[in-house]
Amino acid sequence: MFDSAFRTLFLSTPARLSLEDRHLCITQKNKESVKIPLVDILCVMLESHQITLTNALLNAFALHKIVVFTCDESHLPSGLFMPFLGHFRSFSVLQSQINLSKQRKAILWQQIIKAKIHNQALLLKMQNKKEYKELESLAKSVNLGDSNNNEAKAAAIYFKALFGKNFSRKVQIFEDSKMGTINAALNYAYALTRGIIARSLCVSGLNPALGINHKNQFNAFNLADDLIEPYRIFADSVVVQMVEVGELEESLSLQNRARLVDILQSAVIVENKLYPLTRAGVVSVQSVVKCLERENFKLKLPLFCEEKSNGRKIYESASDV
The missing domain is CATH 1.20.120.920 (CRISPR-associated endonuclease Cas1, C-terminal domain)
Incomplete structure (x- = not known):
């Protein structure tokens, strides 16, 4: 169902975000630019109000099913950007x-x-x-x-x-x-x-x-x-x-x-x-x-538990799901 995206990016300082060769490019004053493959990114949290980004990048976020959160003055999530329906059925x-x-x-x-x-x-x-x-x-x-x-x-x-x-x-x-x-x-x-x-x-x-x-x-x-x-x-x-x-x-x-x-x-x-x-x-x-x-199929819902793995395999890849 999904790609192997796993990274959550938390951006709390001024930056310019752009698209470069299927990578998110993060440019900040007096710092070297950082490039992150879009296929690795699950979601992006934009905390700073001094972050700018390009429309080309937003389109790439949508194509890669990347969720983008914007935050208000209290740093609480206030907006959500995500792709339109993208399933063949x-x-x-x-x-x-x-x-x-x-x-x-x-x-x-x-x-x-x-x-x-x-x-x-x-x-x-x-x-x-x-x-x-x-x-x-x-x-x-x-x-x-x-x-x-x-x-x-x-x-x-x-x-x-x-x-x-x-x-x-x-x-x-x-x-x-x-x-x-x-x-x-x-x-x-x-x-x-x-x-x-x-x-x-x-x-x-x-x-x-x-x-x-x-x-x-x-x-x-x-x-x-x-x-x-x-x-x-x-x-x-x-x-x-x-x-x-x-x-x-x-x-x-x-x-x-x-x-x-x-x-x-x-x-x-x-x-x-x-x-x-x-x-x-x-x-x-x-x-x-x-x-x-299916009429008799039940929802698969989470179970809260204190212990972590107890010897169990952690299912992380798209094929596992």
Whole structure:
């Protein structure tokens, strides 16, 4: 499905980006130019507002399925550039999406929310939080379409257990320094993960605007917002680690943001195989396509786990996926 792209570029200082012989050329004042093969690049994070790039390079990014993030004044991702649909079966896959029944959507959403709450429980258990038992119970009792709203019930328990009883996801950075910085870190990591999943959706022939549960008419990535749910826990885990060692201060530092970018290479278990998060997303997206084609096929979703490989092979190449 994909090439062997693996590099995530984090550009936080002024630079000129251009295309030279199928390479990204990075030119900075008083420094030697750096050239990186486009085939190696998975995504580019443009942090500095003093970065310029050529249209020829943007076109090359699209052809190589490279995701580009832009950031606002607070250094949080604000925009996303990615290729148009680029799969030879785009129309047939799109037609299957449109024809997906409400019953089938309810079944798929149930699978997603079960996986999400189960992963939340696993992280709480790893953190020695007794609340994990409540989440395990909620995960087991998710109804079709999550009609009993277990996702919200779990979230109300989960975030307070993870970050403290006064923690709220509604607090922004300008309202409370510590809580706001945690939320900024979570939002940053979620945006990265969402972008990578959206990339996978686009090049698989799926229309990312047609969600399973999310249906916002102004959202071009409803399906990405569906599939990210069980992946959010990997971001939560990294942020928890940063809080524990005192890395997060009154604002999200350059070092913090660089650390969060590494989430894309987190080890993720899917179907008892270990993948970098970027490849795990591909597996999940491919399973969506198969669910559209086969009535009884189940989504392949990530399992959060503290251990890394345990002797397992890490599946990284396109052929592995």
